[in-house]
Amino acid sequence: MLAWAVPACDHGGMVDLGLRQVSLVLFDGFELLDATGPLEVFGQVGDRVGVTLVGPRSGPVASSQGIRLMADVAYAGAPAPDIVLVPGGSGTRALAGDRDWLAWLAAWAGPARLVASVCTGAALLAAAGLLDGHRATTNRRAADWVAGLGPGVTWVQDARWVEDGDRWTSAGVSAGLDMALALTATLWGQAAADAAAAAMEYGWMATPCG
């Protein structure tokens, strides 16, 4: 059992307002809502954001639930990313030990403007070294496993999500919705985030410590 930091509830105020591109990383056994919750939020933002689904191959990639999303492009051909989002899911268990894949993730995602994860997606960021020196959180139930992959990370317990500069991480599954709304507020303004939550009829947990 690793020591956990006290919650850090600061929330960045930067507003970008520009056109952004989100690259979502799919893999066999991703958790469906970890991916589609944030994608629904970004879909509400309209033409200020583009989304690319990156997978082991272009074509269908199966979630833990067996539901298949279509990847637009394979890892090997993925363009340099702007914003990277990594979901969790049962598939993280194998990938967290796959050194070749982690090396690809570190090299590809490292230079991105912002790297984010939902749930046990933080295991992959941690194992790739992408969270070293940062504060981060993850699914509560998998917390000890994930924390063991990132000894150089300050793990924050009981946060709904954690913003630490260019590394954002959320707690389990549905927390990705709240983080994506906060990211929307940061990138395109509070009004855009409020409008997205209203259109989704969603009771946004709008503070990082929920």
Added chain:
Amino acid sequence: MLAWAVPACDHGGMVDLGLRQVSLVLFDGFELLDATGPLEVFGQVGDRVGVTLVGPRSGPVASSQGIRLMADVAYAGAPAPDIVLVPGGSGTRALAGDRDWLAWLAAWAGPARLVASVCTGAALLAAAGLLDGHRATTNRRAADWVAGLGPGVTWVQDARWVEDGDRWTSAGVSAGLDMALALTATLWGQAAADAAAAAMEYGWMATPCG
């Protein structure tokens, strides 16, 4: 503007516990979270539920957001359904006036054990006559349009979802998560629904009137 009934907050107590099959109806321009929210919930139930995605063709079907889910089977070849779930989305505008498609939906879904919709999916159920004589709800912003398609329906305003026998309908987008959890409680017991919400770290709005 149609008259709206007062909210009806009754919640059925029937528990089935059996193996159930959910057929989710995809169409071009479905709303991503309307579909994937309930699918995430059912995915938490494990091997007591199977899911079939039914679409205009087997293969990729694009959401309003451009994200593509893979349909398992085409409408024409879809097996007789057990539980039907119809999402909303911008694509409902065209389908609500497509008499051939509505005739297929009425004939195929009518005999099912339970027919449910999320958001403006209720427009399609209403236009197919599947809600006649029932209480139902829908997305608040589209309420007048949807209600106009179902003059024989008792529309319930300000409900998170409405259960009326074998017809269940939810409010907009994220309300599908809450309805799916309630359906899980009805079919597989309260403990199964509580476990699903906990695994998703989701703050379930567990009463129909929210």
